[in-house]
Amino acid sequence: MAQPLNYLKETPSQTAGPYVHIGCTPNFAGLEGIYDQDLGSGPMASDKTKGERITIRGFVYDGAGAPLKDALIEIWQADADGIYNSPSETRGAADPNFLGWGRCPGDMATGEFAFETIKPGRVPFRDGRLMAPHVTFWIVARGINLGLQTRMYFSDEETANAEDPVLARIEHRVRVPTLIGQRDGDTVRFDIHLQGDKETIFFDI
Template identity: 55%
Template sequence: MNRPPFPAASTFGPVRFPETASQTGGPYVHIGLAPEQAGFDIFENNFGNVLVTPDTRGERIAIEGRVFDGSGTLMRDVLVELWQANADGRYAHPGDDRDVPIDPSFRGWGRAGADFETGVFRFETVKPGRVPGHSGAPQAPHVCLVLFARGINVGLHTRLYFSDEAEANRSDPVLTGIEWEVRRGTLISQRGQRDGAVVYSLDIRLQDTPDGGRETVFFDI
């Protein structure tokens, strides 16, 4: 009788296989998630960086940023996803069943690749309203960001707050939970104007950088 090539699991216990090696987001992440930027027209609907339509309620804003690695080098291959509430403070998700107006013309989620030349990522959206935290206390207006890029095994989760919401920021349960004020500042975007449009800007740093830039606060989600 020929013996089986491996012992039976019932005789020697469960068969264990080695773990698949981890891999960071490489060049194919853009082809799969942002094909238009990579020069491919493969999806009927592309999930881009524009979350609004002409009918969307709220203050129109742009959010821009750059991402730097630990050496201070600008990363031009970053893919960023954004998730936020609408201008009234409600998420476009069935899990948000609060008695707050839904805006059917606002998607609430977007995806943007950093420009391959400048390294700048950009979203066109509206300023979000306040939403309650776990304790029920209102959070300051913010958007959630997730980063994918080389050297990152698991998407990095962070937040972006707004510099002109200082009073709300001072009472935000997440910001106030960050021990050092200088670390809180890594999440505050700066309001500006360009060609008559409101632009909030924030640089994200994966680690402290040689130029004195502080590592951005990331969250274990």
């Protein structure tokens, strides 16, 4: 017997909710003893790592301009020579003293995230042109159905940024600054805006 068309209804979509911290950063969530430390936490570079040390700091803001206090951010980047720590890397061996990947929950009181890393080298685009130094970001939080991907470039790399083939593809040039981290000494400030006039450019990857 045929059922009415409205008998089976679509279930609500799911978001990261509060459980992303329990699964990805259990120590941060107060569940100790699963890992000695949460995966991806701590400095990405050691004393032996080649390259210029930097700290990336920022907030993830919602459409009303308030910082999210439950966001989880991951970054992925090349080493100082532009080589990724990846099995698919074919251009040479990456710096064995550099992780190339980090994970950081936003501070539950302020929402700020921070990564201790190095400034990456330039990586070739698919056609061989060099991209400017950049760091790839992945953001999840409650209310975000799919993780958001974006990039952070460096304000002290104006020439390389002008040559970057990805930045060149952005039609609305007034939005390019949303991808530029502001350098101040060894700190780079990169705030991510989910909506609004300052909305960060996100990539469909």
